[in-house]
C-alpha cells in the first residue's frame with residue numbers, strides 16, 4: 072500500500088483528503104493518507120483523525136516513512152515541500168500554481184522532471200474539456216479557428232475560501248491569471264497546442280498590490296490559431312468559479328458553460344446538439360453528498376490515475392499533467408505579465424512545449 076503524506080490541510084487539502092479517503096475506502100486505490108502536516112496544527116490533526124493517520128509537528132517528520140508527498144500548501148510553500156520530498160526520493164503530487172515566481176517554477180520543474188509526479192491541473196480530467204480536445208484532434212468539425220475563454224469568480228479571500236493569502240503577492244505570485252486561470256491556459260494549450268505570443272492588459276480594481284483582478288489576454292498559437300482569455304475576480308458572491316468556453320472551428324461552434332460535465336454544445340449547419348460527457352463509471356462507487364459531488368469527482372479522477380500509475384509502474388510512473396505541462400502554462404502567464412507591464416506590447420512565450 073502506498074503511504075501518502077498530506078502537506079497543507081486547508082481548503083484544497085481537505086478536498087483531497089475527502090477524495091483520497093473515498094478512493095481508499097471504496098478499494099479503488101491501493102493507497103491511504105498515513106501522515107499530515109500543517110503549521111496550523113488543528114487542521115493537520117482534524118484531517119489525520121479522519122484517516123487514522125499521524126499529524127506531525129514538522130515537514131521533515133511528516134515525509135519520513137511515506138511513499139508519496141501530496142503538496143497542498145499555499146503557493147509559496149510548494150517549493151520547500153517539493154525539495155524535502157525529492158530529498159527523500161518520494162513521488163510528488165503538487166498543487167498548481169507551482170510557485171509565485173517563474174524562477175521558482177522552473178526550479179521545481181528541474182527537480183521533478185524524470186521522477187514520478189503529477190500537478191493539480193485538474194481541468195484536463197473534466198469530461199467536457201476532454202470532449203473539446205477530442206473534437207479538435209478528430210478534425211470532424213474542420214480546423215480550429217479561434218477560442219474565447221471567460222473565467223470568473225468572486226475575489227477568493229472570502230466565502231468558501233476561509234483564507235487571505237490570495238491577496239498577498241509574495242504568497243500567491245499574482246492574481247486571477249496565475250492563481251486561477253493557470254488552469255485555463257493549460258486547457259487552451261492542451262486543445263490548441265503551444266502558445267507563441269501574447270498581448271495582455273491587467274487591472275487591480277480592488278487595490279491589492281500585484282494582485283490583478285482583471286486580465287485580458289490575447290494568445291497567438293504556434294499553429295496560427297488565435298484565442299482570448301478574460302479572467303476576472305469580482306464581488307458577485309453568488310458566482311463561485313464559473314467558466315464559459317467557446318471554440319469556433321471551420322464547420323462548428325462548440326461551447327460549454329460548465330467546467331466539469333458540460334454539456335458540450337455543438338452547432339453546425341445541420342443544427343444543434345448537446346453532448347453530455349460522462350465521468351468514469353467507478354465514480355458511482357463513491358458515497359458523496361450531492362453538494363460535494365462535482366468537486367470530489369473532479370479531484371478523485373486525477374488522484375486515482377496518479378496512484379494507479381505509481382502502483383503499476385513504481386519509480387517509472389509518469390503522471391499527467393506533468394511539471395513541464397504546468398511550466399508551459401506558467402511561461403504563458405509570465406509572458407502575459409511582461410506584456411501588461413509593457414502596455415500590452417506583444418511578448419514571446421518561453422520555449423517549454425506542452426504535451
Ligand SMILES: NC(=O)c1ccc[n+]([C@@H]2O[C@H](COP(=O)([O-])OP(=O)(O)OC[C@H]3O[C@@H](n4cnc5c(N)ncnc54)[C@H](O)[C@@H]3O)[C@@H](O)[C@H]2O)c1
Nearest residue numbers: 079081082083084109143144145146148166167168191234
Ligand atoms: N487544483 C485546484 O483546482 C485548486 C483549487 C484550490 C486551491 N488550489 C491550490 O492549492 C494551494 C492551497 O490552496 P487552499 O485554497 O487550500 O489554501 P488554504 O489557505 O485554504 O490552505 C493552505 C494551507 O497551507 C498551510 N501551509 C502554509 N505553509 C505550509 C507549509 N510550509 N507546510 C504545510 N502547510 C502549510 C496553511 O496553514 C493552510 O492551512 C494553492 O497553491 C492553491 O492555488 C488548487
